[in-house]
Amino acid sequence: MQTHDGDRCPDESLDPQNWEAFRQLAHGALDEAISYVQQVRETPVWQPVPENVKHRLKEPLPLTPQGIENTYCDFRELILPYPTGNIHPRFWGWVHGTGLATGILSEMLSAAMNSNCGGRDHGALYVERTVIDWCRHIIGYPSEASGVLVSGTSMGSVIGLAVARNARAGCDVRAEGIRCAPKALVTYASKEAHSSVGKALELLGLGHASLRKIAVDEKRAIRPEALLEAIKEDRQAGREPFCVVGCAGTVNTGAIDDLAALAKICRDERLWFHVDGAFGALCALSDSLRPLIRGIELSDSIAFDFHKWLYVQYDAGCVLVRDRQLHSNAFATRPDYLRHLDRGLAGGGEWFTDFGPELSRSFRALKVWFALKEHGTRRFGEMIEKNCRQARYLARLIEADPRLELLAEPTLNIVCFRYRPPGANGEDVDQLNRDIVADLQERGMAAPSTTRLNGKVAIRVAIVNHRSRREDFDLLARSVVEVGNQRTSG
Ligand SMILES: Cc1ncc(COP(=O)(O)O)c(C=O)c1O
Incomplete structure (x- = not known):
């Protein structure tokens, strides 16, 4: 409707015209978000964004409504499958935290209040x-x-x-x-x-x-x-x-x-x-x-x-x-x-x-308040200790394998090591280790990152992940050796 002074929508807001339809869509989205986190172990740690997806994401400014259903469909297809990966149990790159299942809730509630x-x-x-x-x-x-x-x-x-x-x-x-x-x-x-x-x-x-x-x-x-x-x-x-x-x-x-x-x-x-x-x-x-x-x-x-x-x-x-x-x-x-x-x-x-x-x-405090109230500080202390124990466990796995070299004894939760083939020179080993990390990431197996210690490129595993288990570190140590062997034997 258009009024005499040209106001095309005098009493309209941007709220859903059909709240029931919105509620249904939102409930479905919440269900999907919960399943996404619950099933994350079964998914690749990371996968690159395919070219056609990048292309589709580079769309022109929307001038007319595409509707919430279409927008959500695009999100599911073009965005959701390509996360950083840090919610996965085998993500240990940089110092990326895992997130908490109830963060889904606290973030949603904070959005509702929009304080x-x-x-x-x-x-x-x-x-x-x-x-x-x-x-x-x-x-x-x-x-x-x-x-x-x-x-x-x-x-x-x-x-x-x-x-x-x-x-x-x-x-x-x-x-x-x-x-x-x-x-x-x-x-x-x-x-x-x-x-x-x-x-x-x-x-x-x-x-x-x-x-x-x-x-x-x-x-x-x-x-x-x-x-x-x-x-x-x-x-x-x-x-x-x-x-x-x-x-x-x-x-x-x-x-x-x-x-x-x-x-x-x-x-x-x-x-x-x-x-x-x-x-x-x-x-x-x-x-x-x-x-x-x-x-x-x-x-x-x-x-x-x-x-x-x-x-x-x-x-x-x-x-x-x-x-x-x-x-x-x-x-x-x-x-x-x-x-x-x-x-x-x-x-x-x-x-x-x-x-x-x-x-x-923004209301950042809500998710912290939820987290601390839900789990209590003792539980977080135990998780932090667990991550430090896992770092020591990985260090021992590395020391036990002659093809791996521990580059620094972990003080807390970070392990730096590298694959060391016999007879290779410094620069080759540096590039080899960068390639191993990229291979592991691209195969969706694990996501460590790299750094340099004492002039040597290191595979760096920083464990701020409450979902990791010992078996994940067994897999990492095994995979580094396998990928390193494949690369050096070829
Ligand atoms: C020791 C240290 N200081 C500072 C930062 C920067 O923190 P943020 O990324 O939260 O800004 C990081 C990030 O990893 C860090 O590890």
């Missing part, structure tokens, strides 16, 4: 505050510490390091930018620190060259005496050491810095102590692993992920900052249109937008 968690007074914010309170408890931070849920550790480190920069620059960085700092600020982290630390420094206007990479010991943990030496050198050269980033689980091998020693150095030298605890921070959930990260509770800020070792659906990370005031000093703004009121929807106390760069924020 904007930047601020205001509504249920979702109380859930996020509770989740942050639980995180403080897990890490051992004081109850006054602040926190905010983020997309992941990369963003958490941007926030933690922004607070550090503003607190230590010696001028008003928010007003004038980093050029007002009287001296060049220097950050320190081990050579094994994740690239997201350098990226955060780039974003913060400090540049990745302001990151001094400190030598590591035989366990790939930072050498505290080398750190002290570097701090001294920089001070003598007129630079301003301001922050140390400690690693609670490095991406390459899961190495853990001596966080208590770093905390002491930072206290003595008056530096900010930030921890990248992307996955390792959650060792705090296990009584037997917690001693490995002793000192984490002494940091000034910490970033870590729920989507890694809490197995929660992407994306979900957290940053905690010991000094709430410094945290909000770095991000709070008060334009009239965001004024907090004493009552009504604009009330409710602190707003999360004052603790990070984002104003509009």
Whole structure:
């Protein structure tokens, strides 16, 4: 219908015209999603997106309605069969968490509420505050510490390091930018620190060259005496050491810095102590692993992920900052249109937008809240321990086979090894191992990733997977040898 002023749909919304039909389709979709996860072991870990599918996905902007049925059909045919694969029991690439069956539910319910968690007074914010309170408890931070849920550790480190920069620059960085700092600020982290630390420094206007990479010991943990030496050198050269980033689980091998020693150095030298605890921070959930990260509770800020070792659906990370005031000093703004009121929807106390760069924020906290309430922290601690036992099991399988070489004894959940044919030279072996990994992925058998350790390309298995079983690691070790043999015998 068209009204006299040209409004073609005066009272229409974008809701379904037939709610019953929508309900039926949605129930079917939910059933399929549950079966998809339930039966994942029987499917290939990964399969490449076929050319014709890529082509079909590159469709023109839809100007007219295609309807929910057609759209869902396209999703089932063109998208659903081609996942990253990290929900599969034999996915161990990068540090991709598995996801939880009930994540299907919490994500669906969060979509139904469609809360904007930047601020205001509504249920979702109380859930996020509770989740942050639980995180403080897990890490051992004081109850006054602040926190905010983020997309992941990369963003958490941007926030933690922004607070550090503003607190230590010696001028008003928010007003004038980093050029007002009287001296060049220097950050320190081990050579094994994740690239997201350098990226955060780039974003913060400090540049990745302001990151001094400190030598590591035989366990790939930072050498505290080398750190002290570097701090001294920089001070003598007129630079301003301001922050140390400690690693609670490095991406390459899961190495853990001596966080208590770093905390002491930072206290003595008056530096900010930030921890990248992307996955390792959650060792705090296990009584037997917690001693490995002793000192984490002494940091000034910490970033870590729920989507890694809490197995929660992407994306979900957290940053905690010991000094709430410094945290909000770095991000709070008060334009009239965001004024907090004493009552009504604009009330409710602190707003999360004052603790990070984002104003509009999704209800990430719900899936974490569901996960922690459903399983409890002890169960997660047991799963984390199981993953570490599986890493040791795989390491023993590798050591037992003369065609395989263990490249680093696992500290936690990461195993780096390679296939080593007799008599082959370095570069050939490097390419061979890359090919083995690609073959395993393309055959849908398993998905490890690769890295380089001591100049050698390694097959890297990072276990943040609650679905893996021992038999999966038996299959992996066997398959690496089989594929390696096939490639070298041909
Ligand atoms: C040690 C470490 N730090 C930081 C990151 C970045 O985390 P995210 O991908 O959640 O931003 C990762 C990712 O694997 C990591 O392993």
